Amino acid sequence: MPEPANRPTFLSPDTLRWSALILVTVLITLMFFGMIRSFLISLVMAAIVAELSRPLYRRIRSGLWGRRNLAAAVTVLLVIVLVIIPVVFIASVAAEQAFALSRSIVNIVNTVTENAASVTIPDWVPYQDSLDELGPEIANKIADLVTALARFTVSTLSQLTRGTALFFLDTFIFLYALFFFLQMETPVMKQILRFTGLTPTMQRKIADRAVSVSRATIKGTLVIGVVQGVLGGIGFYLAGIQGPTFWGVVMGILSIIPGIGPSLVLAIGVIYLAAIGHTGAAIGLGLWAGLVVTTIDNILRPILVGRDTQMHDILILVSTFGGLGMFGAVGLILGPVVAGLFVTIWTTLSESMLTPQESEEDRSANT
Template sequence: MEVDKAGSDMPDTPPRALIAPATLRWVALVLVTALITLMFFGMIRSFLIPLIMAAIVAELSRPLYRRIRTFLGGRRHLASAVTLVLILVLVILPVILIASIAAQQALGLSRSVVMIVNSLTASATEAALPDWIPYQEDIDDLGPEIANKVADLITAVARYMVATLSSLSRGTALFFLDTFIFLYAMYFFLQMDTPVMTQILRFTGLAAETQTKIAERSVSVSRATIKGTLVIGVVQGVLGGIGFYVAGIDGATFWGVVMGIVSIIPGIGPSLVLSIGVVYLLAIGQTGAAIGLGLWAGLVVTTIDNILRPILVGRDTQMHDILILVSTFGGLGMFGAVGLILGPVVAGLFVTIWTTLAEAAAMPPDGAHGPPETRKVTG
């Protein structure tokens, strides 16, 4: 019986010819998975925003859905339908109406402001400057140019506001299709026992504890941010718009929308717009209306934040004001009007991911408790 001399010395490993096909199969699987994923997201990319908004609104509306489901005896489908109808009637339709009115008023105000600037420029050019002022010819030439630049700036800002607000109310088939996708997806998202965020995290390969922590913190930060910015902004915008309407200032709906947006700026908020309204009323001689608007702004509009924020935010973690500011304006620039909600949510996810990563990196290894210098070295 012959014994292979190399048999007893060779390690028990498969030949390279058997390893290479398995590696190639894994590479092919990864490539095919990536290709199909890219094709899928490329196919539904125009519906990603409605789907994401549906997931966000469904998570925020889940407490209301649960109360309605309990009231209806546990009927999930009927409770989801009733929740959708309430959101449609109480939130979506009023937002579309307000956006339409604000867009029309923004266009009208831009034309009025341009006419006022032109009239002021014409009056300024007719007025004679004192002889002791130097470079009078240069100043005379510079006046109309400044006026034109100011008019161009106002027109550009008004056009941006019109385009942003009109995206909520454009009567196109695409808008109605996006709305249908939003409502249809939200109908099923509400009935899910496991939130969409948690289900997506299951495919990341992270530990179950980390997945739960990320999902809970993301929802908490997003909820607190939306409550602390969007809801308070809407309340301050409505109150400020009412003040402008009672004072007789044109475009009260548009200015209310502006005050709701700038309410995210810490320390300034709608006070800046209200102050401009007070100065305008004083300039045209309406002193009583100016005093009333100033009192309304100081006693009601600017103090409502201090009353509502502790009630709405509660114990939820809120992001820093600077991060809320840049994420909201960044969301407006990237996503349009829905960026008012989507921007802070993305920022909340950003903070949550990096906070969780920092905590995971700071955790001691298994079996090690306390700082390194206090651990005993065993032989």
């Protein structure tokens, strides 16, 4: 029977069928993500680690005569031994030291205050009376700051070491997903982009650039941060400063701040050692900081980043701290990756809107 001429277009059978299909699709998608939302971070981290470990997996697979399952198992085992176990151990020790440091910080401040009180201020320095009154107050404020930092570190790192069934379940989901993500010939991100409706060329461009930016950001911040944190912690340990593991973690996190990095914590350590009369240790820590810790960045960054495109320092900074606040400890990795995807998508879309002539002019201006 022919369709009535006065029937509205939006009530046609085809429109109703498509509307019902979209509605069901949205409802099922929301239900699915609501069901697995507690495991999303584990799955995302597995996808990121799988992409970063893919070159290693391929080398292992070629050495095992193409056995994919065995190569993936060996890669997962290496990730456990070389990454997960050390991270959990360091996080546990750092959390314990941060807790102990927050309890003993008052004694440290009292020691610094007593030594500072014995220092004679030259007569030509103005406002000497005010400086005498402000000294203890400044020391107390520093104590409050360090205590707050220690407590924040305890609450953040304890997420990695909490002995609950949820932690072990998250770890199992991460390792299980990593095992299968490694064996996928097409990475997870490219499979997701297939549902966006973009052209295959645009999909490949976004996926390749996102991987490049994410890899450069992680290697340029996380790896260098770990190295600087370890070296700074060793310097604090040799100098006899309490809580070297905790301070090493702090220096690793602060290494993302351009121009400051671990130098701020190292400078405080040198000042503290000098204030309590350990002049030799202060000089040694200062030399170690200036010759090794703060210069290793200039050596490692060109080697690790290479030709990969790195994000601007401001984006790295805000995305790392933002990820740390939103996702916890895993935000140190997840935050910069999300920022890398953000930059990649918007850059690719803006380039796709340019004409060939405009694109060439823009490329010439940037070079």
